[in-house]
Amino acid sequence: MPVKTQRQFSTENSVSRSRSHSVRTIASKAAAFSAKRTSGAGSGIRGNRSKPSYVEPSPTNADDNLPEIDYPKPVRQILEVTDKNIDEVLHLPDLSLVPQSFLTEIEHDEVYATILEELKKKQSYSIARQTNVVHEDDYHHRKPMPPHFTSVDDNHIDVIDEMSTVTLDNQHNEQSNDGYDTDIEIEPDEKENSKVVDKQKYRELCADAKLVPCSYFMAHIQDDKMILRYHQFNTADIEAITKTLTTNYSVEQLFLDGNYLQREAAKYISRLIVVNEFITELSLVDNRLGGGEGTKELCRMLTLNQNLRKINLSGNKFNELDVTLLIEAFDKNTALRELDLSHNCFGEKCGKELGAFINANDSLEMLNLSWNNFRGQSAIEMINGIKENTRLRRVNLEMNGFGPSCGSPLAECIKKNTVLEELNISANRLNTQNAFTIGQALSVNDTLQVLKIADNQINSDGALVVFLCVKGNDTNRLREIDFSHTVVTQETIDVCEDIVKLKNGQFQYRVGKVTPKILKSNATSECYIKTNETLLKKLRSNAAKITVNQS
Numbered sequence: 001m002p003v004k005t006q007r008q009f010s011t012e013n014s015v016s017r018s019r020s021h022s023v024r025t026i027a028s029k030a031a032a033f034s035a036k037r038t039s040g041a042g043s044g045i046r047g048n049r050s051k052p053s054y055v056e057p058s059p060t061n062a063d064d065n066l067p068e069i070d071y072p073k074p075v076r077q078i079l080e081v082t083d084k085n086i087d088e089v090l091h092l093p094d095l096s097l098v099p100q101s102f103l104t105e106i107e108h109d110e111v112y113a114t115i116l117e118e119l120k121k122k123q124s125y126s127i128a129r130q131t132n133v134v135h136e137d138d139y140h141h142r143k144p145m146p147p148h149f150t151s152v153d154d155n156h157i158d159v160i161d162e163m164s165t166v167t168l169d170n171q172h173n174e175q176s177n178d179g180y181d182t183d184i185e186i187e188p189d190e191k192e193n194s195k196v197v198d199k200q201k202y203r204e205l206c207a208d209a210k211l212v213p214c215s216y217f218m219a220h221i222q223d224d225k226m227i228l229r230y231h232q233f234n235t236a237d238i239e240a241i242t243k244t245l246t247t248n249y250s251v252e253q254l255f256l257d258g259n260y261l262q263r264e265a266a267k268y269i270s271r272l273i274v275v276n277e278f279i280t281e282l283s284l285v286d287n288r289l290g291g292g293e294g295t296k297e298l299c300r301m302l303t304l305n306q307n308l309r310k311i312n313l314s315g316n317k318f319n320e321l322d323v324t325l326l327i328e329a330f331d332k333n334t335a336l337r338e339l340d341l342s343h344n345c346f347g348e349k350c351g352k353e354l355g356a357f358i359n360a361n362d363s364l365e366m367l368n369l370s371w372n373n374f375r376g377q378s379a380i381e382m383i384n385g386i387k388e389n390t391r392l393r394r395v396n397l398e399m400n401g402f403g404p405s406c407g408s409p410l411a412e413c414i415k416k417n418t419v420l421e422e423l424n425i426s427a428n429r430l431n432t433q434n435a436f437t438i439g440q441a442l443s444v445n446d447t448l449q450v451l452k453i454a455d456n457q458i459n460s461d462g463a464l465v466v467f468l469c470v471k472g473n474d475t476n477r478l479r480e481i482d483f484s485h486t487v488v489t490q491e492t493i494d495v496c497e498d499i500v501k502l503k504n505g506q507f508q509y510r511v512g513k514v515t516p517k518i519l520k521s522n523a524t525s526e527c528y529i530k531t532n533e534t535l536l537k538k539l540r541s542n543a544a545k546i547t548v549n550q551s
Helices: 012-039 086-090 100-106 110-131 136-141 159-178 183-209 215-219 235-245 263-275 293-304 323-332 348-360 376-388 404-416 432-442 460-472 490-502 533-544
Strands: 225-227 253-255 281-283 310-312 338-340 366-368 394-396 422-424 450-452 480-483 508-511
Touching: 183 215, 183 235, 235 263, 263 293, 293 323, 323 348, 348 376, 376 404, 404 432, 432 460, 460 480, 460 490, 460 533, 490 508
Parallel strands: 225 253, 253 281, 281 310, 310 338, 338 366, 366 394, 394 422, 422 450, 450 480, 480 508
Antiparallel strands: none
């Protein structure tokens, strides 16, 4: 069908005659318009492109050099196409002003191919004019155009487009001169605003609870480390602090040591850590969070939060009844890297569970179980778990009272674990025979870097054996051995100095007092348990083969 109209006629015959007449008129005028366009006449189209349409500059006035621009008059939108307004349709500056119903109908009729062709030309011109925007920088680098391509077509100047382009260019120039705002520039203002908001929130919470606000907390509320040790906070203080920190994104390390916090405070701390994902380190040393509801709240926190990297629960009175809940929480938390459970009340009944947990864990890198009560079989099972672990780098087992029965398991752990770098087994009632066994394990170990074995029941021969084995192993990576408070001989000091030279000074050793040379060695003295003199001679000969000149 050809042109659609919105008027209703009385009969179908009159509609048919009217449309036939309109079609013939539109086709004839479209052909005439096409002929005029080809010859260069009419519709404001230049016949000779070598003649620019702007006014020639006057020699008397410099302002006349600017081209005269005739801004277009407002064009009304046509709602219906008939034989009376076809000329106006063909002269529209933009195809968007043509009724869409007219375009849809003539697109499927070959009779209107000429009109459709003219309208498509108008569409391509409109698209080219809209996309032909040249920035100021590109304009200066553009090659000069011939004179006959520099004429201005006044009929197709879009005032709105020009005004928009000028506005954008002005904004671009202003931004280029002043420089773009960056996060570094605006960060202080945002941080200060956040600080004011957090302070106000904390004051309101303290006022509601009738508390005296903590001035240190407000002064450091935007620091990445919040240290609130030994402030004697009660549960209400902890509630106000944790609610304030819930929306704080600056604090990453939170220390609440020595405040004697109990299970009610654990509830608020747990909620804070679950909601605030920016806190990655939490220290709760010397509180009373262990047992009952306090342990459950901490386990809930560890289960739901996957952002904590380090947690210190030292000195919280955790006992053997809490270990099952804690292990279940640690198993579900795969983000934790450092765990401190020292100075608690774990004993012989929980060694098996802890050993199985350590054996299977593949996320922890540091574990501190010092100052507990692991002894006998419980200690052996825990040591076996460390032996099989493939992720732990640092382990502290100090002051547990292992006893001589744990000497061989410790030696096997040092021999077979190929990832452990630091091991502290000080003050565990180890004897000289245990030192011999541990020394032989060090002769084949090439990963351990720090060994602390001070304050044990080891005599000078035991310390000498350990250092001789280290010297005899040229692939070891040890950089520190601590035998504090262990009496040694001058021979031990000489061996230690040789190790320092072999490692180019990258080795430290700590020992107790040095015995005078006139005193007999422990191997021949009646005051000490007899040591294996044959093994000691063999180790001396092996160490003697490694000379300082070979380094």
